[in-house]
Amino acid sequence: MDIEKPAAPQYTLQDRYQLLVEGIVDYAIYMLDPTGVVTSWNRGAQRIKGYADYEIIGEHFSRFYTYEDRTTGLPARALAIAETEGRFEQEGWRVRKDGSLMWAHVLIDPIRSEDGTLLGFAKVTRDLSEQQATKEALRQSEQRFRLLVQGVQDYAIYMLDPNGQVTSWNKGAQRFKGYSDEEIIGEHFSRFYTDEDRLSERPATALRTAAQAGRFEAEGWRVRKDGSRFWANVVIDPIRGEHGELVGFAKITRDITERRDAQLALEETRARFIQSQKMEAIGQLTGGVAHDFNNLLAVILGNLNLALKRLPPDPKLRQLIDNSIQAADRGATLTKRMLAFARRQELSTTPVDVPDLIRGMSDLLQRSIGANIPVGMHFPLKLPRVLADANQLELVVLNLCVNARDATPAGGTITLVAREAFITAEDVRGLKPGNYVCLSVIDTGEGMDAETLAKAAEPFFTTKGVGKGTGLGLSMVHGFAEQSGGRLILKSTKGQGTTAELWLPEADLGNAPQTEQQPEDELPRLDPVTALVVDDDALVLMNTTAMLEDLGHTVVEATSGEQALRILRRSKGTIDLVITDQMMPGMTGTQLVEAIRTEHPDMVAILASGYTELPEDTLIPVTRLTKPFGQSELALALVTSLRPEGFALPVRPKLP
Known part of the structure; x- marks a missing residue:
């Protein structure tokens, strides 16, 4: 008996389209009514955007747009363009159900009846986040590479074709070879070689060696545009295509004439x-x-x-x-x-109490010198202050004591003595008339003969073995003393030890710069303000917030420059000032301040940093706050920034 098979289901053309759309998971395909309300939802839309059909059908499609796009009316414009021009296409950021962003390619087509009546819109969205990230990373990498090559001025970095013709030219090549890119691109690189090298076919040998061995490196004479010669270090690397074919050479040249001369002579x-x-x-x-x-x-x-x-x-x-x-x-x-x-601390000249300074670093001195050499100190009960840079003076004292230690390998003593002296007329030591404090570092070590003593303060002169001294110590002390208006005077006798006298002028306390800050109880009080604090260090961020809130202010926190900009755009003018760290990944404090001023020209900004290596030539006016800072310094910075006409803060002046 024949068993009758069930009839295959019959699908209309509309059913087939419906199955097709529902089966697509890599594209979000859905319908909108003429006002933008979602009327259908496929599996691709659910996967990409995160909404189930029952969650989104009946909702307006503008919820997929960012807050900024909704504020500018982009969803309504997209529908209007699609309706009037027959199509809308764009790439941009869209928002998933969980709030995360994706980079999307969007197509919107109008759907009309036979008589042309607008029935709604068909919307197709594709998630291009991975492609966009890859594309952006590649673009940034290429841009960084171009900037790197073009920004290098100490190296000539350029490209050659397989025959040796120049195809690119950077600023370093122009600087010490003398040719502009218009003059040299298309010319053969052999023109940089001497006549002797060209006759011996060294240019061709260099390219052949690079192509066969994978690298060529040599040193030799090269010729500039004006005919002068320089001693060059040259590296040539072959560049090959995807299939191993030779497409050209990368050539790096460095002018090492000075280094060669120094090698030959010194x-x-x-x-x-x-x-x-x-x-x-x-x-x-x-x-x-x-x-x-x-x-x-x-x-x-x-x-x-x-x-x-x-x-x-x-x-x-x-x-x-x-x-x-x-x-x-x-x-x-x-x-x-x-x-x-490290030369990253901003240094200033202030009145310094020499005995207090040395006593404060006594532990450091003893650790540096060692326990086997006793260190004595003899200071009068009262000694005038000197006008000097305290940090540099500490380094000078440490340097002199370490030198004294090295001069007493068999043991001995080191004594620090300070005294006041008055010079009535310029003497043989070069000291001008005036009041001075003489700080002496006295050791009982080996001492120096007359010839060695005469050269002791010269740069690079040292009696220590190779690797045990740079020969810069005493010359740096000499320079510090000269710049401070004083002198370094060395006295020594072979076998009887050495005395290093550091003469520094007394400080005129009436005209000396004052660095003491106003007591916190005397600080002018500000009305409560709202501050945006930006720092990538969570501990510092929390501490700054606590100090500001203790002063009665309201704080909004951000952990990056990008987040700070987003907060400012949403704040609608409720933020009074920005306090930002300088050393942050992604966007530095100076870059953030410049970005803020492009959108908010009157925004007050305070830059917190322990460094002085800031781009002063590009930074717009901003108050600086040196780390680590306390609540009093923070309060003073606020007053200076918000009420500069009514209170003067003794901090680094704003930049022009």
């Missing part, structure tokens, strides 16, 4: 210079560590001072907090020394 000096370069690298590392330490100290000092205000009347507890503040202040002082060593 090989020993060159070795010491390399040592000084290593010290510079250590200084950069020290500066980076000090920057992070500054942030930690800012949090500690800020929180301790806020806690001190809220302490119950318990003398022992207050003493503990006071001791902690003193320890944190000592840490801040240490940080300043580290930044000064």
